[in-house]
Amino acid sequence: MLHNVQDFYAHSNYAELYIEYYQNTNNGALPTSIPIYDEGIKDADFNNLLKKELRTGDFHIFDNEIIDVNPFREHANEPTSHNKMNKDKANTFAGKLAKQAAIDHTVKILKTIE
Secondary structure (H helix, E strand, C coil): CHHHHHHHHHCCCHHHHHHHHHHHHCCCCCCCCCCCHHHHCCCHHHHHHHHHHCCCCCECCCCCCECCCCCCCCCCCCCCCHHHHCCCCCCCHHHHHHHHHHHHHHHHHHHHHC
């Protein structure tokens, strides 16, 4: 379960969508953190954005069909490709926020189990 939660933040565009949403609702300012998914969906406007734009795997940018994650395939370099959304080792702004959200969500789950 924890691996799936961590993969969600590392292999989706959730962090990027939240950054975009936050900037659009806060005069272009960048967030200092992102909410975990459970909290993020409580914001109706952000939840609506997620329903339309969230990608959690390897999707073809035009028809959203799941495609092979082989990096040599035709669509591997598109922005919604799993190859581009993999933030496990990324030292990017979105990657750092995604990592912190994954940690926060993992801690929340572990506290619930205790």
